[in-house]
Amino acid sequence: MNRSLAVRLAWMFALAALTIFLLVGVALHHVLSSELGYHEAAELATRMEVIQHLVSRTTTLEKWLRVHEKLDALAPGDASTRVWALSRDPLFEYGDAPGTLRTRLLSARGLDQMVLSPDRPPYRILARTVPAAGERPEVRLVVALDTARFRATMHVFALALLLLCSLGVAAVAGLGYWIARVGLGPLNRLSEEARQIRPVNLSQRLATDRCPTELTHMAAAFNGALDRLEDAYTQLQSFNADVAHELRTPLTNLIGQTQVALSKERSAPDLEDVLQSNLEELNRLRTIVNDMLFLARADQGAAAANAVPTPLVPEIRKTVEFMEFVLDDVGMKVRIEGEARAAVDASLFGRAVTNLLQNAVQYSSPGAELVVRVEQDARGARVAVSNPGAPIPPEHLERLFDRFYRIDESRGNSGENHGLGLSIVKAVAAMHNGAVFAHSAGNMNTVGFTISEAA
């Protein structure tokens, strides 16, 4: 779903506002309602006080008639307040209470609500008994207050509340949308900046210093991705340049010597010689192309397809045996230390070990002893080849596995070695989820790789 972030935020703001307004509204309604109820009860009580006082002082029928007048004044004609005085003696009564109404009024206790006529809302009533005094018998007093006003007030209040809530929610949504738009402004700026990045200005980065803190992480991560891409891109570019350079020499030889050969009448053995020389160059080209294709496959994330759990020492011994004549020639010995088992593709593994050994032979003096150290570790295995030799400066050490990288340029074009040997070791390690390492300490140089079981 591809919805606008601002719209989303506005919706969320509106929802939050609605919830809060509703809660506050309900609370306000409740407070007002109970406050009004309290006031009504107080008014009822005040009137009752007055009437009760009036009635309790009245002990004769003559005075009771005067009470009538006063009660008439207390209960206005609009029936918003009604008063009854009920007793056993019909002479000492006030208010019109026919049949059932009288019974209901007599049954009322304390503060109560009662429907007095079907066309009016219920009345709030208060009932009290005044004990007998003189001629007057015990009188039951009932004061009723119409709740229509209360109800009307609550109704208007509820309406106002609802309207204000709706307006508030709408306003919050609108404002929220605007805030989100403004707040997301830095994101738009970042996208605009990102849009500007092209292969020609690959070193350009997003400006993290002007970013809000929340976006710094994202921008930094994006910049990190750009860093890695730039590295890969630069490496690829220089790799391409290196490839072109590496191929140029054999191609020049091929073209040149073929042209020279053809520019004059030659004897068959001479031509044969040229062809043989061409063949040597062509084989060199083939090796480079094959190795580069191999590296390209590793780059594309090819994994060792035929990896099976293998004891590593016998595999290493096999390659040492293969190298035996070469080692013998320079009086070198290889000592294999340790033991390990790991899932490897035997031929890839052998290739890596051969390259490491060859590298060690190339960079140590005759008579040296090379050590192949195999270790089992938590994640898999580790193979390191050490040879005595002049310390390798750190700046070379880290570039040792780069393609076509040679510490000693003059030894580079010896035909046998085209500078991809250790890159291939690295590729083989990568195909086994491993990595390469190199260190130089004292007069021992160690280069090796790891194999990780994790698929």
Added chain:
Amino acid sequence: MRILIVEDEVKTADYLHRGLTEQGYAVDLARNGVDGRHMALTADYDVLVLDVMLPGIDGFEVLQSIRAHKQTPVIMLTARDRVNDRVHGLRAGADDYLVKPFSFLELVARLQALNRRGRAQEPLDLMVGDLHVDLLNRRAARGAQRLDLTAKEFSLLAVLARRQGEILSKTSIAEMVWDITFDTNTNVVEVAIKRLRDKLDGPFERKLLHTIRGMGYVLEARDEEPGIEP
């Protein structure tokens, strides 16, 4: 041995045709998949050399339709070295698989290997000129003089003697002697050959182990004058 080459690339097809003919094979050539399929199905060949990338129908398809009727051994050629391709090819019934750029010698070696299949066992004694290689007791002698060879040197000599007269590339020597199936850029084979040569040819007038520059090595008793080899 009768061979059919199905290959559309003109230069490749031509040199294969010429090279294999000169090796003494009877070679037919088809320049596209449709012709190749037709020829493979109508005539009897000992081996098919089949390119994968062909116009019309590709090598895999040709292979499939041939396999539906015949079991002629097939070597596939391809410029794409994807493991999937290889698996695809071998599953579809190819007997072998060569990735371009491959060397001509390699192709010849594979053809011979396919042709050798199911033949009678090889002899246990080999003679090359006055060289006698006793495979059973792992001993070698020139004339009456016994050669003092290490185990590996003898293995190397045995491999060369078994294929006497055949040019063996460094790659196939590494594979046959050391069981090294991967590419290496070492000069092991050269060093080994040099050692063997010192013992085999050093003290003798007649040289048997010859270097073919850029191709490999061959063990044979040549009639020409000795001493011109490097």
